[in-house]
Amino acid sequence: MSQPPQPPNQPPQGGFGAPQDPAYGYPQQPPQGRPAYGYPQTPPPAGQPPQAPPPPGQPPQTPPAPGQPPQTPPPAYGYPGQQQPGPQPQYGQPPGQPPYGQGPYGQQQYGMYPPQAPYPGATPPGGGRSKQRVVLIVGAAVAALLLIVGGVWFVTSGDDGDTKDEAKNSSGGSGSGGDSGGSGGGGTGEAIDAEMITTIPRPKVSDQVTAEGLWVTDSVFAKGDVDKIVGYDAGGGKKKWTIPLDGSICWASRQTTEDGRTAVLFQGAKATKDKPHQGCTEVAAIDINSGKKLWQKNVSDGDERVRFDEVTVGGGTVAAGGTGGGAAWKLEGGKQLWKPTANDECQDDGYAGGDKLVAVRRCGDYSKPTLEVQTLNPASGAPKSVFKVPGGIxxxxxxxxxxxxxxxxxxxxxxxxxxxxxxxxxxxKAGKLRGKIATQQGQYTPECGSTDVEDCKLLAVTQDTLYLPTKEHQGQAEYGRTNEIVAFSLDGGKSKGKADAGEERVMVPLRTDGSKIIAYKYPTYDKGGQIVSIDAKSLEQSVLMKNDNSTARTESTFRPEFNMDVVYRNNKLYMGQHYVTDRAPLAGEKEYLAIVFGAE
Known part of the structure; x- marks a missing residue:
């Protein structure tokens, strides 16, 4: 969100699954300079006890930043528990039968729904006790809640144990990407043997600074930097232009138009020692190809400027939302289309863009809100369709x-x-539920910013299918981890099949490309990452790019779940950091703001 992130109070833990954030919505300290999975650790500084190296295929642990006080997150959603009424029959359930999620004698089973195999032919999840994690959520705490949407009951509880065809507007990119398609390769011919062809050094700062944003067109890739945006040649990496900003970047639009225009949210002044955070009040539209700031706007509420949390571009409109409400401007020319209404009981938390513009609208008490998802007329803000979110969310x-x-x-x-x-x-006008897919308490590992509207990653969406990665698990090999990408029907939510990452490999979806899914296979300690194309129907794979093994260690510091941008376009892989820190690099290591892989 708009507040500057703090480093975590503890290192990521090993074991099943990708490392999790230490608290809900807390941006994790970027793992800059960290060795690749399974790579031997650098000896610790004098006075610190050595740490055992992680098992092969698991990330090494990183201690908190020196001098940082430990952070204590508030109680998690559902903690402490509250007593709920007795079980109620669910939609379509025979009288006298226990509700979904409970055994015949009231034992709690795994997840929200009846135990099911994560993909066809797999064994349903077992009853092992899950790790207890404390997470950050703002609002009232409840232990269990009963939800109903469109005649379908939800029972929730704790667990003990762009191209415009089929793909249209998948928001499954890993960060602000700005890649709505483009030529990603069709999976035919030989895979590209790619090298690290461009590196952008990490700027020197005296504190942690947000540098979100990585957008790519056919000719330019642009990277958010310290109080500016810099454009580089998409092929050779030579600097082409710089757009100075009034202050630090707060949010970079995840969407880019076909002609290379996007938006950014930033602070109204540069940080000072007395006032390190100046408020995320400024919205600007930029042209990535030309390197021009098209316009800059803000909204006043009396003597104060309204602060926003996010910005996006959809249907020719730039829209910004947050706790202060929502505002929008015409992308062409910057004419204001709407702004927050004084004393309004409802507000727009944020917007998601692309070919459409969608708002999340909040009404009533902030701790017990009524939420709606509205598909808007982007020119007026009037809702064309309204989907009422179940209570308790x-x-x-x-x-x-x-x-x-x-x-x-x-x-x-x-x-x-x-x-x-x-x-x-x-x-x-009244949105209707097509289907639901559960992540089953970590069986599937997409991520969404805890309070952000348009910040879901590690997934891909076509018109009829949602693609999710499974958590990492032991494969057939003695060392290393693996996982799968599973396809789920949007109509009904049933699984349709899976694509295996292969032994000692873990992969995540990045986006759609026509009838293909573009996925990224993480590097190992001695092998570079790969880009693969997965057929959306058959789930067969083709390798598009194989990155150089000699740079696997550097590549591994740009894992997309660690607040990174990862964009594959025109046979090149662009990777960028979200944050710049004042932490000194490890001895002999170089740290980068962004890197690019491709063929020379």
Missing amino acids: EYVHIASTDPLVVAVDASDDTGSGVSDFLAVDDSK
Whole structure:
């Protein structure tokens, strides 16, 4: 969100799954300079006890930044527990039968729904006790809640144990990406043997600074930097232009138009020692190809400027939202279309863009809100379709606007920010639920910013399918981890098959490309990462790019779940950091703001 992130109070833990954030919504300290998975650790500084190296295929642990006080997150969603009424029959359930999620004698089973195999042919999840994690959530705490949406009951509880065809507007990119498609390769011919062809050094700062944003067009890739945006040649990496900003970047739009225009939210002045945070009040539209700031706007509320949390571009409109409400401007020319209304009981938390513009609207008491997902007329802000979010949900995320896929957190305690995806038909005034897909308490590992509207990653969406990665697990090999990408039907939520990452490999979806899914396979300690194309129907794979093994250690510091941008376009892989820190690099190590892989 708009507040500057703090470093975590403890290192990521090993074991199943990708490392989780230490608290809900807390941006994790960027793992700069960290060795690749399974790579031998650098000896610790004098006076610090040595740490045992992690098992092969697991990330090494990083201690908190020196001098940082430990952070104590508030109680998690659902903690402490509250007593709930007795079980009620669910939709379509025979009288006298226990509700879904409970055994015949009231034992709690795994997850929100009846135990099911994560993909066809797999063994259903067992009854092992999950790790207890404390996560950060703002609002009232409840232990269990009963939800109803469109005639379908939800039972939630703790667990003990762009191209415009089929893909249209998948928001499954890993960060601000700005890649709505482009030529990603069709999976034919030989895979590209790629080298690290461009490196952008990490700027020197005296504190942690947000540097979100990585946008790519056919000719330029642009990177958010310290109080500025810099454009580079998309092929050779030569600097082409610089757009200075009044202050630090707060949020970079995840969307870019076909002609290379996007938006950014930034602070109204540069940070000072007495006032390190100046307020995220300024919205600007930029042209990535030309390097021009098209316009800059803000909204006044009396003597104060309204502070925003996010900004996006959708349907020719730039829209910014947050706790102060929402405002919008015409992308062409910057004419204001709407702004927050004084004393309004409802406000727009944020917007998601692309071919459509979707708002998450909050009404009533902030601790017990009524939430709606509205597909808007981007020129006026009038709702064309309204989907009422079930009660008890505090924050809603938009994973995709076309098709409309809503992410909610009703029961997840893994820190991913999402427990369920709701596919919504927004073709009529009253949005209708198409299907729901549960992440099953970490069996699937997409991530959504805990309070952010348009910040879901590690997933991909086509018109009829949602693609999610499974958590890492032991494969057939003695060392290393593996996982799968599983396809789920948006109509009904059933799994349709899986694509295996292969032994000692873990992969995540990045986006769609026509009838293909573009996925990234993480590097290992001695092998570079790969870009693969997965057929959306058959789930067969083709390797598009193989990165150089000699730079696997550097590449591994840009894992997308660690607040990184990862964009594959025109046979090149662009990777960028979200944050710049004042932490000194490890001895002999170089740290980068961004790197690019491709063929010379």
